[in-house]
Structure formats: structure tokens, C-alpha cells
Amino acid sequence: MVDEVPGSLGTSASLALRLGQIMFSSASLFFMCLDVDFYAYTAFCFLVTVMGLVIPWSMTLGLVDAYSVFIKRPSRQPGVMTVIVVGDWVLSFLSLGAACSSASVAQIMIAESIPACPVKICSRYSLSAAMAFLSCSISFAPSLLNLWILPKL
Amino acid sequence: MVDEVPGSLGTSASLALRLGQIMFSSASLFFMCLDVDFYAYTAFCFLVTVMGLVIPWSMTLGLVDAYSVFIKRPSRQPGVMTVIVVGDWVLSFLSLGAACSSASVAQIMIAESIPACPVKICSRYSLSAAMAFLSCSISFAPSLLNLWILPKL
Numbered sequence: 377m378v379d380e381v382p383g384s385l386g387t388s389a390s391l392a393l394r395l396g397q398i399m400f401s402s403a404s405l406f407f408m409c410l411d412v413d414f415y416a417y418t419a420f421c422f423l424v425t426v427m428g429l430v431i432p433w434s435m436t437l438g439l440v441d442a443y444s445v446f447i448k449r450p451s452r453q454p455g456v457m458t459v460i461v462v463g464d465w466v467l468s469f470l471s472l473g474a475a476c477s478s479a480s481v482a483q484i485m486i487a488e489s490i491p492a493c494p495v496k497i498c499s500r501y502s503l504s505a506a507m508a509f510l511s512c513s514i515s516f517a518p519s520l521l522n523l524w525i526l527p528k529l
Numbered sequence: 530m531v532d533e534v535p536g537s538l539g540t541s542a543s544l545a546l547r548l549g550q551i552m553f554s555s556a557s558l559f560f561m562c563l564d565v566d567f568y569a570y571t572a573f574c575f576l577v578t579v580m581g582l583v584i585p586w587s588m589t590l591g592l593v594d595a596y597s598v599f600i601k602r603p604s605r606q607p608g609v610m611t612v613i614v615v616g617d618w619v620l621s622f623l624s625l626g627a628a629c630s631s632a633s634v635a636q637i638m639i640a641e642s643i644p645a646c647p648v649k650i651c652s653r654y655s656l657s658a659a660m661a662f663l664s665c666s667i668s669f670a671p672s673l674l675n676l677w678i679l680p681k682l
């Protein structure tokens with residue numbers, strides 16, 4: 377048994393991080409999709425796709441954390457941990473890229489005052505990108521901590 | 530002494546990765562800066578700033594690698610390795626963000642045919658973003674490998 381690193385899989389800190397990740401990704405998806413024709417822009421479609429991947433992923437791992445915290449801790453196997461670490465990293469990078477893309481596209485749409493983008497819509501794009509940034513920065517914590525304990529397993 | 534991980538600090542693989550990183554970052558800076566007024570757009574300024582940080586950083590570490598490969602291997606201290614890992618990670622994230630931002634801005638400038646951006650200039654922006662992507666994906670390898678050996682030091 378390795379010593380307990382807060383934030384690694386199965387701890388209450390990890391559960392809190394996953395819940396924050398679910399909340400911010402859902403907020404990002406909500407601001408982007410509701411009543412806006414985002415699909416005309418590649419960057420926004422990318423953001424929606426990535427957020428649609430992040431939400432089920434973090435829900436699954438949040439359930440594992442909740443089971444581990446409240447009922448009984450399963451043993452951590454190196455194979456499973458490797459899959460989780462790799463998945464976390466890939467999703468973190470994708471969501472960082474999506475957040476940067478949408479933020480810069482929203483910014484340039486405001487700066488060049490593109491007619492398809494009135495201020496009310498553009499500010500929602502920006503808000504969605506900000507939520508994606510928050511979700512992405514939260515998701516780096518568990519991936520780093522899980523990677524940290526991986527060589528000790 | 531830890532066992533040798535290829536690509537960690539002081540190995541010839543790491544030297545090759547650093548050289549590739551220097552090459553692609555310089556190419557990105559070159560395509561972006563030469564004869565183009567990039568400073569009107571936030572995303573491109575960000576790219577130039579980040580590439581201006583990546584080049585001296587990877588040159589320094591490349592020199593350390595070259596010294597270690599050709600002359601004599603210095604002992605790796607955990608403190609120094611931590612600084613290198615953190616710096617590598619921060620620069621990797623910054624360059625990923627910069628590459629995504631510039632790529633999506635260049636794409637939307639072509640799609641909306643913004644007058645300040647004729648095709649010749651816009652294709653250079655895209656090329657610069659592509660080089661930044663390559664530099665960024667190369668720079669993730671040594672940072673992962675250095676992080677991997679860090680708990681064993």
C-alpha cells in the first residue's frame with residue numbers, strides 16, 4: 377500500500393476536484409450551446425466536443441471516488457491507474473486547447489466586430505471559454521497527482 | 530544512481546529533443562515576425578512572447594545535455610530537477626495555448642476574409658502556428674520523462 381497522496385484516485389480531495397470539473401464543464405457547454413448557432417465556427421465545435429467527452433469521463437471517475445470514500449477502498453492496480461492517467465492527460469490537453477481556441481476566437485470576433493456576433497452572443501462565447509479554462513485548470517491537479525503516485529505502485 | 534530513462538535530463542535523446550524544440554520554435558518565430566505586423570492581434574503577440582521564452586530555455590537545457598553527453602555527467606539533484614520539470618511544464622502549457630490560439634485566429638481570419646489579412650499573410654500565420662504545435666508536442670516528451678524519474682531520485 378502506498379502512502380496516501382491527497383487528490384489521487386479514491387480520496388475525498390479527488391472527489392471534490394471531479395465535482396468542480398463536472399460543474400465547470402457543464403457550465404461551459406450550457407453557455408455555448410443554449411440558443412446559439414455555435415456550429416458555424418470550428419473552434420466552438422471543438423470546445424463542445426471536448427466538453428462532451430470531459431463530462432462523462434469525470435462523472436465516471438467521480439463515482440469511483442465516491443464509492444472509494446463512502447463505502448470501501450478498492451485496491452489500485454497499476455494498469456487501471458495508467459489508463460486513468462493517460463485519459464486525464466489527453467482530456468486536459470484537449471480542453472486546454474479548446475479553451476484557448478474559443479477564447480481567442482471570441483476575442484477576435486469582438487475586436488473585428490464580425491456581424492454574425494452581436495455583443496450579447498460574443499460575451500456568452502467568452503463566458504463559455506472562461507468556464508472551460510476553469511475546468512481545464514482543475515483537471516490538471518488529479519492528473520499530476522495520479523502520475524506522481526504511479527511509479528510507486 | 531537511478532537507472533537511465535532515455536529522454537531524461539543528460540541523455541542524448543534529450544539533447545535531440547531540445548534541438549528539435551529550438552528548431553521549431555525559431556521557425557515559428559521567424560514565420561510570425563518577419564515582415565508581418567502581428568502585434569495588432571493578441572493571440573499572435575502571445576505566441577511571439579511564449580516562443581521568445583521557449584528558445585532560451587531549451588537552449589540552456591540543450592547545453593546542459595550536450596555537456597552531460599560529451600564531457601561528463603553531473604549528478605542530478607532533486608531540487609534542480611524539480612525546477613526543470615516545473616519550468617518545462619509551464620512552458621509546454623503556454624506554448625500549447627499559444628499554438629491553439631494562433632491556429633484558430635488564423636483560421637477564422639481566413640474564413641471571414643478579414644481585409645487586414647490577405648491569403649499570403651494568413652498562410653504564414655497558419656504555418657507559424659503549425660511550427661508552434663510541433664515545438665509544443667516535442668517539449669512534452671522531456672517534461673513527462675523528467676517528471677517520471679523525479680520520485681525515484
